[in-house]
Amino acid sequence: MLLLAAAFVVAFVLLLYMVSPLISPKPLKLPGAHVVVTGGSSGIGKCIAIECYKQGAFITLIARDENKLLQTKKEIEKYSVNDKQVVLCISVDVSKDYEQVENVLKQAQEKLGPVDLLVNCAGTSVTGKFEAIEVNSFERLMAVNYLGSVYPSRAVISTMKERRMGRIVFVSSQAGQLGLFGYTAYSPTKFALRGLAEALQMEVKPYNIYVTVAYPPDTDTPGFAEESKTKPLETKLISETSSVCQAEQVARVIVKDAIQGNFNSSVGSDGYMLSILTSGMSPVTSITEGLQQVVCMGIFRIIGLFYLGSFDSIVRRCMMQREKSESADKTE
């Protein structure tokens, strides 16, 4: 009986593997491809641009600060692999005016051809206790992190559909997979990208367009340094659960997953567990991935509950410490 069940499972898995080419896309060829990176002048975005350029792509960098763009262009050009390669810089705010974003992308496509890969990496963060975060920060973060990814994607999608090819990456965050102390303004903007990505992927898959959502952990970048200046102690202690990654490593993983058309992109063992645990109704891009989710989800939930317990105790400890030092101040 047991043997029969085992044979059935093996046969089922074999069958799944036989149909797997139906769900795995063909890898994107980067040599000669046009890659647009928003937020390409700094941190993770810059490293993604370098990684694609090293593999022969033509690059458009989008960010606001022109000086930073030009400096990054020079830095990237050191890695050229042929003398035809171009790095184009566009200074625009991706979150302000849709028409403006559409226009600059049109110009970029006139110069370097239709976009093969769009990486939405422009983003920013504000941390603090809910009541301490300025009301307009909630709006600004939603505008930059969410609408700033909607606009460029909306501007390239029609051409991608016509060409029956293309890749779009949304750079979310581990804070887009779980909500943590201090991230009440930031996390929702990163969760929103997941919803956008799932809905969009279902629409564009028949057009051979593949969407990737990346969930990086804390990564050593100028943005992260800025964020760390005002981070609550609780957020720091909770985040120390997983170590800080290098931007080059994060970029390599994102580019690899985008090329392969993987819906989910994560870094490190925490990243792997979180992605399995929060896979929900997201699409799978390989049978192996689906099987890993089915097998590991329960056990990762148990591990996750221990993490949550330790996060709660960090928060409680910090609160008690604060109250103690406040009452000590009063008695002085």
Ligand SMILES: NC(=O)C1=CN([C@@H]2O[C@H](COP(=O)(O)OP(=O)(O)OC[C@H]3O[C@@H](n4cnc5c(N)ncnc54)[C@H](OP(=O)(O)O)[C@@H]3O)[C@@H](O)[C@H]2O)C=CC1
């Ligand atoms: N570093 C980390 O720990 C993690 C980061 N992430 C996410 O990765 C992405 C990149 O982060 P990181 O490399 O740290 O960030 P950086 O702050 O180092 O770089 C941000 C980039 O985005 C650009 N940018 C910001 N706002 C706008 C805007 N309104 N319009 C156009 N460009 C804009 C910046 O240029 P300029 O200011 O000139 O416009 C810059 O090029 C973000 O979305 C972030 O949320 C996710 C997980 C972890």
Ligand SMILES: CCCCCCCCCCCCCCCC(=O)[C@@H](N)CO
């Ligand atoms: C089985 C379950 C395992 C759970 C492991 C959980 C580990 C949590 C660490 C969270 C770190 C927060 C990253 C936010 C990074 C970010 O987006 C900002 N730095 C942007 O600047």
